[in-house]
Amino acid sequence: MPKYSLIIPVYNRPxxxxxxxxxxxHQIYKDFEVIVVEDGxxxxxxxxxxxxxxxxxIKYLTKKNSGPGLSRNxxxxxxxxxxxxxxxxxxxxxxxxxxxxxxxLTETPVDCFGGPDMADPEFNVMQxxxxxxxxxxxxxxxxxxxxxxxxxxxxxxxxxxxxxKVFEATSGFxxxxxxxxxxxxxxxxxxxFKTALIPEAYVYHKRRxxxxxxxxxxxxxxxARLVLFQLHPESLKPVHFLPTAFTLGAAFLLILSLFYPxxxxxxxxxxxxxxxxxxxxxxxxxTGLFSVAASVTQLTxxxxxxxxxxxxxxxxxxxxx
Numbered sequence: 212m213p214k215y216s217l218i219i220p221v222y223n224r225p226x227x228x229x230x231x232x233x234x235x236x237h238q239i240y241k242d243f244e245v246i247v248v249e250d251g252x253x254x255x256x257x258x259x260x261x262x263x264x265x266x267x268x269i270k271y272l273t274k275k276n277s278g279p280g281l282s283r284n285x286x287x288x289x290x291x292x293x294x295x296x297x298x299x300x301x302x303x304x305x306x307x308x309x310x311x312x313x314x315x316l317t318e319t320p321v322d323c324f325g326g327p328d329m330a331d332p333e334f335n336v337m338q339x340x341x342x343x344x345x346x347x348x349x350x351x352x353x354x355x356x357x358x359x360x361x362x363x364x365x366x367x368x369x370x371x372x373x374x375x376k377v378f379e380a381t382s383g384f385x386x387x388x389x390x391x392x393x394x395x396x397x398x399x400x401x402x403x404f405k406t407a408l409i410p411e412a413y414v415y416h417k418r419r420x421x422x423x424x425x426x427x428x429x430x431x432x433x434x435a436r437l438v439l440f441q442l443h444p445e446s447l448k449p450v451h452f453l454p455t456a457f458t459l460g461a462a463f464l465l466i467l468s469l470f471y472p473x474x475x476x477x478x479x480x481x482x483x484x485x486x487x488x489x490x491x492x493x494x495x496x497x498t499g500l501f502s503v504a505a506s507v508t509q510l511t512x513x514x515x516x517x518x519x520x521x522x523x524x525x526x527x528x529x530x531x532x
Contacts, residue, residue, distance in 0.1 A: 212291050212292070212293075213242055213243050213244040213268065213291060213292045214242045214243065214292055214293050214294065214313070215242065215243040215244070215292045215293070215294050215295075215296055215309060215312070215313075215372075216243070216244050216245075216246060216286075216287075216290035216291060216292030216294070216295050216296065217235065217243055217244070217245045217246065217296050217298060218246045218248065218283055218286035218287060218290060218295055218296065218297050218298070219231065219245065219246070219247050219248065219286075219297075219298050219299075219300055220248045220250050220279045220282035220283055220286070220299075220300070221247060221248065221249055221250065221252065221256055221300040222249075222250045222251070222252050222276070222279075222282075222300075223252045223253060223254045224252075224254075224256070224300045224301065225252075225254055225255070225256040225258075225259050227300045227301045227417070228247065228256045228259055228260070228300050229256075229259045230303055231298065231300060231301075231302055231303060231304065232245070232247075232259070232260070232263045232266075232267065232269075233263075234303045234304045234305075234306075235267060235304055236263070236266045236267060237306040238304070238306055238308065238309050238310075239306055239307055239309070239310045240309035240310040240312075240313055242313075243268070243292070243309060244267075244268040244269070244270070244290070244291060244292060245263075245267050245268065245269040245270070246269070246270045246272065246286040246289060246290055247260050247269065247270070247271050247272065247286075248272045248273075248274065248282045248283070248285050248286040249271070249272065249273040249274070250274065250276050250277065250278070250279070250282040251273075251274065251275045251276025251277070252276075255273070256271075257271055257273075270289060272285060272286060272289060277386070278386070278388045278391075279368065279384075279388075279391065280383075280384030280385060280386060280387065280388075280391035280392075280395075281384065281386055283297050283368070283383065283384050284382070284383035284384055287378050287383055290375075292375070293374065293375055294316070294372050294373070294374050294375070295372060295373060295374075295375065295378060296312070296371070296372035297368050297369075297370075297371045297372065298369065298370065298414065299368065299369040299370075299416070301369075301416065301417045301418060302328070302369055302370070302414045302415060302416050302417070303331060303414065303415040303417065304414055304415075305413065305414070305415065307411070308326075308412055308413070308414065311326075311409060311411035311412040312324070312326075312372065312409060312412045315407070315409045315411070315412070319407060321404075321405045321406065321407040322373055322374040322376060322377050322399070322404040322405060323366060323371075323372070323373040323374075323377055323396065323399045323400075323404050323405065323406040323407070324366060324371075324372050324373070324406065324407045324408070324409055324412075325364065325365075325366025325367060325370050325371045325372065325406075325408065325409070325412075326366075326370045326408065326409045326410065326411070326412030326413050326414065327346070327370070327408075327410060327413045327414075328342070328345075328346070328367075328369060328370060328413060328414050328415070328416035329342060329346065329413055329414075329415060329416070330342035330343070330415065330416075330493075331415035334415070334417065335420065336495075336497060336498050336501050337420045337421075337422075337501055337505070338417055338418065338420055339493050339495075339498050339501075339502075340489070340498060340501035340502040340504065340505040341418045341420065341425055341505045341509075342416065342418060343489050343492065343493065343498075343502040343505065343506070344425075344502060344505035344506045344508065344509040345416075345418065345509065347485070347488065347489070347492075347502075347506065348488075349481075349484060349485050349488060349506065350485075350506045350509050350510060351509075352450050352453070364406050364407060364408040365392075365393055365396040365397070365406070366392070366396055366406060366408075367392050367393075368384075368391070368392035368395075369414065369416055370412070370413070370414045370416075371392060371395075371396075373399060373404075376404075377399055377402070377404055380402050380404075381395070381398050381399060381402060383395070385398075387435070387438060388431075389431045389432060389434065389435035389438070390432065390435030390436065390438055390439050393435075393439055393446070394439060394442055394443070397439075397442075397443045397446055422504065422505065422508050425505065425508055425509070425512070426508050426511075426512040427512070428512070429508070429509050429512035429513045429516065430512045430513070430515060430516035430519075431516060432512075432513055432516060433454065433455075433512065433513040433514060433515065433516025433517035433518075433519070433520060434516040434517070434519055434520040434523075435516075435520070436451050436516075436517055436520060437517065437520030437521060437523070437524050438520065440524070441524065451517070452517075453510075454509075454510045454511070454513040454514035454517060455513075455514040455517045455518055456514075457510045457511070457514060458510060458511045458514030458515060458518070459514070460478075461478055461507075461511070464477065464478050465478075482503050482507075485499075485502060485503050485506050486499045486500065486502070486503050487499070489502030489503070489506075490502075
């Protein structure tokens with residue numbers, strides 16, 4: 212019986228799953244199994260997964276499409292590990308990842324944990340820019356998987372683990388399509404389990420490389436924040452209003468600049484800070500320019516999604532599920 216079960220839902224991303232599985236073959240710590248759950252894909256990953264049968268202890272499961280949360284639960288039911296670790300298919304796992312997890316849990320026993328995400332030096336410019344937009348102090352406050360956080364640490368499903376006891380107590384993820392990982396973590400905390408950040412257990416998260424798809428992703432996250440508010444009112448924090456404030460503020464300044472061009476100064480100053488910070492962090496001015504575009508996409512996407520969620524909440528057009 213392995214100590215860790217790595218559960219990976221996949222939907223129409225055979226190319227990504229191959230890179231992820233290859234990275235798992237290089238793990239220093241070896242006491243783990245891999246469970247790939249095909250979530251009703253029209254482009255299945257079966258052949259790729261089968262090619263790793265002699266390299267990993269791996270299972271390939273198929274099911275009808277139901278979204279990532281229920282797919283993770285399906286994998287958990289078939290898992291044998293004492294701990295379940297959930298990874299997104301667009302992640303690449305450094306070779307010391309599981310060793311860092313095991314060393315931390317040996318010294319600090321907890322039932323729920325997670326780690327940060329970052330960009331691999333080999334990622335392309337857009338991947339690095341999107342990674343910056345999702346992790347920078349100037350966009351998310353640096354709280355997504357970093358040491359600076361509000362309240363208790365809330366692991367995200369791209370890099371999240373919990374004990375089999377947690378699964379038994381909570382029945383796993385809910386059926387909501389977006390924000391299901393935060394909902395899961397909040398329910399874990401309410402059950403009395405402790406959560407912890409493992410800074411050394413980071414993953415390389417490739418995310419989406421198209422700004423249109425990235426906008427839709429964060430737009431749905433903004434809407435999901437209001438769903439989470441309905442389910443967990445205490446989870447809504449002042450920081451969650453910042454992208455909306457940016458979106459409305461930027462729109463106001465753009466309109467005002469038609470009459471008073473100097474009104475654009477605050478917005479340009481902010482974008483200059485992002486450019487400088489991203490260029491320094493990535494050692495590339497070119498990446499810094501792309502990071503400005505990705506940051507604006509992240510803030511306006513989340514902000515407009517949040518506004519849309521507020522309208523739906525007020526009009527009672529949709530239930531949380």
